[in-house]
Ligand code: HEM
């Protein structure tokens with residue numbers, strides 16, 4: 001990759017945020033689906049593990065929320081990297097919409113989770129990575145609201161999976177079929193000029 005291409009790509013901060021958040025989100029998607037089974041298990045050891053996993057899930061999900069706000073600021077300041085000339089107007093619009101969708105999800109998904117636990121009649125606290133108690137939103141106890149937020153949370157999680165499939169498919173198409181630099185410029189710069 002030429003140095004010109006590197007300059008027209010993403011900053012180290014953007015790249016670090018992209019991959020750290022991708023790991024956190026993928027972990028939370030997988031963990032979220034495992035959670036339900038563990039919490040409903042008749043085995044107390046499974047339920048105990050489920051409770052520990054919920055704390056980890058909530059902590060990393062709230063970290064995603066904070067990082068998403070930082071990332072939004074970084075993106076507004078830096079702007080997006082320009083697209084390769086071969087991309088059609090439709091492809092560019094689709095790429096922008098996917099990225100916009102991710103920003104909405106990175107904020108909306110954890111926010112729905114936060115509303116769900118804040119309004120839950122169960123009233124469990126959120127211990128952020130065991131360090132301090134993360135405050136609840138001032139929703140008060142509201143079973144109906146908690147259930148609705150839970151449904152939105154689940155729906156958005158499916159939306160994230162759909163968008164992710166599209167996104168990864170597009171990244172691999174750029175790399176293997178179009179043979180452009182779109183994937184390369186989002187990879188960590190270790191060992192590159
Ligand atoms: C990137 C952020 C997040 C992702 C991708 C994510 C994903 C998921 C998924 C896929 C599930 C299983 C489907 C469901 O039952 O809804 C789930 C469940 C759950 N999530 Fe999240 N979540 C995130 C953030 C949060 C946050 C910030 C909280 C709370 C502060 C939270 C609280 C919960 C709880 C309590 C459940 C279990 C619901 C139940 O089984 O009744 N999540 N999450």
Ligand code: HEM
Nearest residue numbers: 014018022025026075081099102103164168171182183186
């Ligand atoms: C949940 C996981 C992921 C999320 C939320 C996500 C989100 C995003 C967002 C919002 C952008 C726009 C640039 C930015 O604002 O940082 C982006 C760019 C990019 N992502 Fe992801 N991504 C995820 C996973 C992946 C994976 C697994 C791959 C690799 C196969 C990938 C490859 C790329 C590439 C190549 C770009 C640059 C596209 C361009 O320059 O227009 N992403 N991603």
